[in-house]
Amino acid sequence: MSKLNKLPVFKETVYLLLDGETSHKEEAEFMKFIATSTWHREYFENEKQLHTLIKKSIERQPAPFNLQELIQGKLHEEMAANKETESEKEQVGSK
Numbered sequence: 001m002s003k004l005n006k007l008p009v010f011k012e013t014v015y016l017l018l019d020g021e022t023s024h025k026e027e028a029e030f031m032k033f034i035a036t037s038t039w040h041r042e043y044f045e046n047e048k049q050l051h052t053l054i055k056k057s058i059e060r061q062p063a064p065f066n067l068q069e070l071i072q073g074k075l076h077e078e079m080a081a082n083k084e085t086e087s088e089k090e091q092v093g094s095k
Helices: 007-018 024-034 038-057 067-093
Strands: none
Touching (some): 007 024, 007 038
């Protein structure tokens, strides 16, 4: 029995396929599977149309030149805040 029979696995595979994140083997297995089920095939076709429509309607914008630095800065802030919180918990626990 194919793992694609399980709805969460099927849906995840649909989105991975539409995003181009599956191997040729996985894609072939998926196409073979949906050929056996009208419901699965129709679901896939509906999602494919929606995916195409969304892709066409979204305007691509370049990422800010300093995006990496911004993300790393936020991560460092979060890590520092988490360390501070852990330190406070340890101090309260030791009293």
